[in-house]
Amino acid sequence: MLILAEDIGECDALDQARLEWNRIVDMDPTVEGIAAKRAALLFSLHREVGVRESFAGSDPELVADLQHRVLPMTIPSFVAGMAQNPDALVALVCTLCELWPGEPLGMGLE
Secondary structure, three states: OHHHHHHHOOOHHHHHHHHHHHHHHOOOOOHHHHHHHHHHHHHHHHHOHHHHHHHHOOOHHHHHHHHHHHHHHHHHHHHHOOOOOHHHHHHHHHHHHHHOOOOOOOOOOO
């Protein structure tokens, strides 16, 4: 939220984002809650440069793979499905990163 606040400044949209993010953070550490938290983080990595930059410090290869290959393919269908299956998103992203690293996935990567 600090990164987002720096990027967009104080506004009603930021207040709403804080409210929703806190709802996710406050979820119980159940299978569903953890999947929702991980899916929210993946969405943030997809959308927010500051979040990617923050994580790139510890694992730049993974962040680059997520940014250029995995998340552009997975996040649009997750959003189109109203984010109803965070567990499926997390499993798909993990599978693509772990089992098929570097595969172009039909997106013309070099």
